[in-house]
Amino acid sequence: MKALMVDVDGVIVVHPDPGGWAVHLERDLGLSKARLQEAFFAPHFDDVVHGRAALRERLAPVLAEIAPHLSCDELCAYWFREDGYLDHDLLEQLAAVRAEGYALHLATVQEHERAAYLWNEMGLKDRFDAIHYAADLGHAKPADGFYAAIEARTGYAPGDLFFIDDRIANVQAAQARGWKAALWTGHERLADLMARA
Known part of the structure; x- marks a missing residue:
């Protein structure tokens, strides 16, 4: 080898938490983990992770609809830090x-x-x-x-x-x-x- x-x-x-990076998402950023899964990850992430679409291209309009108080920068910074x-x-x-x-x-x-x-x-x-x-x-x-x-x-x-x-x-x-x-x-x-x- x-x-x-x-x-x-x-x-x-x-x-460290079996719930993963988004376990405290609602407490910390006011966005439900289930709602983010339903509106972004389920319909869009397959395209994003296969390189067919950019992360922010799909995430920004979703956040504008389900969490207008939250920017892509804020969510991504939280996600990457908590998943690190x-x-x-x-x-x-x-x-x-x-x-x-x-x-x-x-x-x-x-x-x-x-x-x-x-x-x-x-x-x-x-x-x-x-x-x-x-x-x-x-x-x-x-x-x-x-x-x-x-x-x-x-x-x-x-x-x-x-x-x-x-x-x-x-x-x-x-x-x-x-x-x-x-x-x-x-x-x-x-x-x-x-x-x-």
Whole structure:
């Protein structure tokens, strides 16, 4: 194996509250989590996360209707900040693997703005060699095109790669392409998962 492909949400980023980043959205910003899901995420986010539409292009008119007191800037700043709890123990394990000569890449379902925030503002660019994300690739996990696009972009063969993700469907899709992959639960050490692969 030459490189590790690492998921972000549920792996590198783990929210301390099982309710996720929007658990206190109504208390903090006066917008119901359910209303935001219904008006924005359900009808629009698939296009946004696949790169077919810009986040603000879809979010701004929704907010104007359901939360006119709230700007895109305010909501995105809150969202990205609240969805930014890093698992430092895993990052240390990954750093040890990188020190052994493995390349570290992020392989994640993100739209452009949060991907840039994770990479630049949260400093993941200092810990990883590259980021591959859905809006940039035009495919989201577990679609085969997501994994194929990463192979084409990096030049790695399937057998060169080890992948961790917190969703079994994503792990199985990687394995179907010939990647070595493991479900990340946080209960096992990364080195043990790699040794079994």
